[in-house]
Amino acid sequence: MFCDEALDAVEAIAAGEVMPDGRVASHLATCPNCASALESARQLETSLRQRPAPAAPAQFTARTLARVRRARWRSDQFVDIGFNLAIGAVVAAVVGGVWMLFHRTGLAAVSRDAADLFGSGFVVFARRVAPSLPLYAGAALLLVTALGIWWWAERDAAL
Amino acid sequence: MEDVHERELVERCRSGEEHAFQELVDRYKDLVFALIARTVGDRSRAEDLAQDVFLRIHRGLPYFRGEARLSTWIYRIVANVCLQEQTRPPAAASLDDERTHAKALAGTHDRQFGDFELRDRLEKAIARLPANYRLLIAAHYLQGVQYEGLADALQLPLGTVKTQLYRAKQQLRRMLETDLK
Numbered sequence: 001m002f003c004d005e006a007l008d009a010v011e012a013i014a015a016g017e018v019m020p021d022g023r024v025a026s027h028l029a030t031c032p033n034c035a036s037a038l039e040s041a042r043q044l045e046t047s048l049r050q051r052p053a054p055a056a057p058a059q060f061t062a063r064t065l066a067r068v069r070r071a072r073w074r075s076d077q078f079v080d081i082g083f084n085l086a087i088g089a090v091v092a093a094v095v096g097g098v099w100m101l102f103h104r105t106g107l108a109a110v111s112r113d114a115a116d117l118f119g120s121g122f123v124v125f126a127r128r129v130a131p132s133l134p135l136y137a138g139a140a141l142l143l144v145t146a147l148g149i150w151w152w153a154e155r156d157a158a159l
Numbered sequence: 160m161e162d163v164h165e166r167e168l169v170e171r172c173r174s175g176e177e178h179a180f181q182e183l184v185d186r187y188k189d190l191v192f193a194l195i196a197r198t199v200g201d202r203s204r205a206e207d208l209a210q211d212v213f214l215r216i217h218r219g220l221p222y223f224r225g226e227a228r229l230s231t232w233i234y235r236i237v238a239n240v241c242l243q244e245q246t247r248p249p250a251a252a253s254l255d256d257e258r259t260h261a262k263a264l265a266g267t268h269d270r271q272f273g274d275f276e277l278r279d280r281l282e283k284a285i286a287r288l289p290a291n292y293r294l295l296i297a298a299h300y301l302q303g304v305q306y307e308g309l310a311d312a313l314q315l316p317l318g319t320v321k322t323q324l325y326r327a328k329q330q331l332r333r334m335l336e337t338d339l340k
Binding site: 049055061067072 | 189193205217261302324325332
């Protein structure tokens with residue numbers, strides 16, 4: 001039996017995981033170096049078992065949850081920005097596509113005429129409507145008042 | 160029973176229930192913090208890293224398939240965080256605040272002073288170990304974490320975990336003996 005063989009078993013013996021068999025036990029009983037190694041392994045084992053376990057600091061949970069919330073908010077922001085950029089890109093692509101289509105097919109010239117037509121039509125419509133504007137405003141006010149009274153009455157009935 | 164409760168907790172966390180995640184943090188914070196603090200040896204850094212662990216858990220819960228136990232999965236995240244921290248120099252002196260305070264408290268009481276000195280030497284020796292050995296020592300002597308749990312978490316064969324733990328203790332013993340000489 002060599003010391004190396006006994007020393008290899010010292011940690012397991014000290015931890016109580018292995019019982020020294022006859023050869024190892026007799027070597028440990030006769031070899032002062034190996035016996036001393038076993039003794040220091042036992043001391044180390046005791047010290048490691050008695051090592052205090054530090055507890056989490058006070059407010060650890062609150063601080064951790066706050067950090068999780070911040071991280072989630074940042075990630076949501078990132079998703080929102082990405083979504084908005086994607087929507088912007090889609091809108092730009094659609095507008096660009098329509099614009100190109102109008103130019104390629106010659107519809108741009110027609111649409112310009114159509115815009116002029118609608119523009120002048122709107123001006124004529126506004127001129128005709130303008131004199132009756134107070135009448136329309138009064139009617140709208142009456143309608144809103146009636147709706148308000150109805151809403152108020154309904155709310156009281158619900159209570 | 161414990162497994163059922165664990166699965167329920169995971170499901171509640173997944174459904175976005177904030178109280179459930181708070182329960183999870185409360186349940187594992189001491190274990191996670193102790194493992195990290197013992198491995199990195201720096202309390203304030205340990206708090207940051209422990210928060211990182213819970214952040215990773217929060218992000219990873221939707222993908223947690225429940226094949227391993229929740230605690231094993233958490234140990235694995237702790238191990239990854241601690242081993243990533245390996246590139247930083249070991250903060251051997253960072254526990255000094257506690258130890259200095261402890262020594263001051265010990266005062267003239269020889270036995271107590273001897274205990275603190277022994278603990279101090281032990282902590283310094285542990286800080287000089289490689290990170291994977293520090294983690295093994297931290298985990299094995301914490302709440303009786305067993306070899307099987309460690310092996311699962313570290314994705315190592317059981318024999319390798321045992322061998323590494325013995326080697327870690329051998330190194331520790333040699334360092335402590337050299338310090339004494």
